[in-house]
Amino acid sequence: MSLLAKKQSITEFAANRIMARINELAAISESSHCLTRRFASVEHRRANDLVATWMRAAGMSVREDAIGNIVGRYEALDSDSAPAIMMGSHLDTVINAGRYDGMLGLLSALACVESLYESEHRLPYAVEVIGFADEEGVRYQSTYLGSRAVTGHFDTAVLERVDENGVSFSDALQNFGSDVRDIPKAQRKPEDIHAYLELHIEQGPVLENKDQAVGVVSSIAGATRLIVKLTGLAGHAGTVPMNMRRDALVAAAHCVTLIESYCSGQQGLVGTVGWMEAKPGAGNVIAGDVEFSVDIRAASNDLRGERVQTVVNEITTLCQQRNIVVEIDFVHEAESVDCDQGIMQCMQEAMSLHGISALTLPSGAGHDAAAMAALTKIGMLFVRCKGGISHHPDEFTSRDDAVAGANVLMQTLINICKVPA
Ligand SMILES: [Zn+2]
Incomplete structure (x- = not known):
């Protein structure tokens, strides 16, 4: 040898x-x-x-x-x-x-x-x-x-x-x-x-x-996964005036863009909404219920924790302003x-x-x-x-x-x- x-x-x-x-x-x-x-x-x-x-x-x-x-x-x-x-x-x-x-x-x-x-x-x-x-x-x-x-x-x-x-x-x-x-x-x-x-x-x-x-x-990277449930009010797409709506899907759309902005600009930090479901799910009905996933990952546990908290706070504030009931479940957490x-x-x-x-x-x-x-x-x-x-x-x-x-x-x-x- x-x-x-x-x-x-x-x-x-x-x-x-x-x-x-x-x-x-x-x-x-x-x-x-x-x-x-x-x-x-x-x-x-x-x-x-x-x-x-x-x-x-x-x-x-x-x-x-x-x-x-x-x-x-x-x-x-x-x-x-x-x-x-x-x-x-x-x-x-x-x-x-x-x-x-x-x-x-x-x-x-x-x-x-x-x-x-x-x-x-x-x-x-x-x-x-x-x-x-x-x-x-x-x-x-x-x-x-x-x-x-x-x-x-x-x-x-x-x-x-x-x-x-x-x-x-x-x-x-x-x-x-x-x-x-x-x-x-x-x-x-x-x-x-x-x-x-x-x-x-x-x-x-x-x-x-x-x-x-x-x-x-x-x-x-560590990861946090959330499921966010938004409850507004379903209604007729033709008869409910825009200023009287509690549209859960519009609120969800704003949530998606705020997640993108709070998870951008830092190396190793990423945030994704990869799944969403709107109900009742018809083209002529305002969405009353929306559920979506949030996946936030970062190399640093501190940074991830801070951004998750920010995202949760911002979603809560946004939903209050739009008269949407919000429920956020933490479904996965890995350091x-x-x-x-x-x-x-x-x-x-x-x-x-x-x-x-x-x-x-x-x-x-x-x-x-x-x-x-x-x-x-x-x-x-x-x-x-x-x-x-x-x-x-x-x-x-x-x-x-x-x-x-x-x-x-x-x-x-x-x-x-x-x-x-
Ligand atoms: Zn593999």
Whole structure:
């Protein structure tokens, strides 16, 4: 066994396999027309089994935990009980998904281990590759089922839920080959995991805009989601004079523009109204009831909290002025998570060794890494995706960019281990 050179890349062989495997996994779908692979489905089983064969071929011992995460372990240089650097991403998809979201992170991590195995190298840390069972939450409207089970923060509320076909969570898991009572066993000890690294497609346009293949993530944005219900008075579109109306839809329209203005002009702060329903919903009737969603995210918890409060106050004032009754429900709250400074440094050095200029950016989307931060220090790499398109069949990352990302991940792994040249 030779010492590792200071500069490391994945092997050409491993690089070739990333793209081939992206396509192999994308073919495992509940639908023949598009890619859909939900938690604990037959397709999830097939995906896990396929990934397990790849892991074994890369010299890893493989196990599946009670929530359905598939985990491969490549032992350290001189101990079978060394703490692990864990790398991975999720294997579930949204409905009609792209093929890179989640999968690229898992396959890049696997390529790193394959390269170590093929060149007969081991590191001072074990390397674990994990394919999380559920990140998208499509089947049971959950958040981070897989990674939260690993951190011991599994949300037991999900145990009461049924899917759209009436299948309970515990039945789904049983059909998959597991038992809900064993979920606590999926929890890992902090002392056994040295760090968690996740490579993910950016799912946004920043890297493409900067003509950059890879970027280092600085933080994962916190998010607040609200449902706003406005109650005015429905009426005839022809007979109620404009100055006598209590039009809930006009009030909602003003709310949308005020959310845009209060969530603009600060880096990392975004606000979105992505869903709205007006009732009774006829072209010749004034809308008496409107419901809409508000999603506000920021890298800073303080900034997010302050803007959410401002938006809530302004909506309340606006509705009072228009004689509209307003009810605001907080339906989701997630704190922002900072990536580890030391890992970010290792990633930046990895990028410069591979001739990629340093670029850090916040993540506006949530990722398994955000959940894993409850267990260990985290680092994330983003890889450019075409047009920033994601959660859509047009999602695309080029082979060159995928290889650049995997090389930076490999180098980061080496830098964290500080293997002497
Ligand atoms: Zn994802």
